[in-house]
Amino acid sequence: MTHDPTHDFDFFFGSWKVHHTQLKKRLAGSTEWIPFEGACTAQPILGGAGNMDDNVIEKPDGTYRAATFRAYDPKTQTWSIWWLDGRAPHNPVDPPMIGSFSDGVGTFFADETFEGQPIKVRFLWSAITATSCRWEQAFSADGGQTWETNWIMENTRTAPYRPAR
Secondary structure (H helix, E strand, C coil), X not given: CCCCHHHCCHHHCEEEEEEEEEECCXXXXXXXEEEEEEEEEXXXXXXXXXEEEEEEEEECCEEEEEEEEEEEECCCXXXXXXXXXCCCCCCCCCCCEEXXXXXXXEEEEEEEEECCEEXXXXXXXXXXCCCEEEEEEEEECCCCCXXXXXXXXXXXXXXXXXXXX
């Protein structure tokens, strides 16, 4: 049976309770982590060649909404991922994270700017089961030689995906 990468994110469709831990200061040598909770609901779009999730993020300084959009490109056999932050809906969307899944782990990269400095960003999707999965974000200020993980989401399924009728 041939693997169809357009289904790589099907595991994420449904509703999730999310336990976040976020590094207090990024790329500053911080070791202090801030825990907070959230929720996420994911569904397919673009006839299955894409998907989106709607997030409630309950940070200690205030709750906000955000959304993720993903689309699969069969020509390059890669996914693109975009993040829309509800606190700043008029800001330009960051360049997409580009990547794919291999051996059950999704790895995605982008070149961005953080506090005026060019950085590389990495997303990892791992520990994927029917009831849980892990997402983490890391930054590199040295071209990808070293990585600082700065945000981890531990997702626990609360409901399966139910298509609208």
